[in-house]
Amino acid sequence: MITAIAIVRLRSLFAVAMLTGIYSLLSASVFVVLDAVDVAFTEAAVGAGFSTVLMLGTLALLPSHTEKRPRHRPVLPLIVVIATGLALVYGTLDMPRWGDPDAPIHKHVAPYYLNASPDEIGIPNVVTSILASYRAYDTLGEVTVIFTAGVGVLVLLGRRRGGRKGKTKQ
Numbered sequence: 001m002i003t004a005i006a007i008v009r010l011r012s013l014f015a016v017a018m019l020t021g022i023y024s025l026l027s028a029s030v031f032v033v034l035d036a037v038d039v040a041f042t043e044a045a046v047g048a049g050f051s052t053v054l055m056l057g058t059l060a061l062l063p064s065h066t067e068k069r070p071r072h073r074p075v076l077p078l079i080v081v082i083a084t085g086l087a088l089v090y091g092t093l094d095m096p097r098w099g100d101p102d103a104p105i106h107k108h109v110a111p112y113y114l115n116a117s118p119d120e121i122g123i124p125n126v127v128t129s130i131l132a133s134y135r136a137y138d139t140l141g142e143v144t145v146i147f148t149a150g151v152g153v154l155v156l157l158g159r160r161r162g163g164r165k166g167k168t169k170q
């Protein structure tokens with residue numbers, strides 16, 4: 001919470017970029033505590049690593065100082081954030097309670113994965129066996145989407161920078 005408030009209050013874009021990387025690392029550590037190691041790896045790699053590098057690369061392309069200070073009206077973004085938060089809370093109202101043993105996930109899929117994956121896959125970690133075997137195509141698709149997005153951003157950044165250097169005056 002302190003990191004998020006600091007991000008909103010700071011005026012230095014470099015400090016904001018670094019604090020968002022720290023925020024992602026803190027989020028990854030929360031995921032580790034919640035035993036979601038696969039999500040923590042993704043958050044650390046994409047959130048703290050790749051996104052921070054992209055933000056710092058973007059800052060390198062921007063001028064260091066601007067002449068005018070932009071005037072912001074904080075009311076509209078606050079209304080959008082509150083409306084989004086209320087929509088997300090509303091979307092969770094019909095979900096089963098946290099840890100409810102009668103939830104559908106605990107009746108069908110989870111028992112099969114817990115009982116069958118050590119024998120079928122041979123990997124002692126159930127999460128790893130699910131991601132590497134049962135959901136391998138899904139995981140491959142997610143990795144492909146992330147890789148494609150990263151390459152697309154790098155191509156866009158490289159094209160802009162290359163366009164400036166490639167022009168010669170005659």
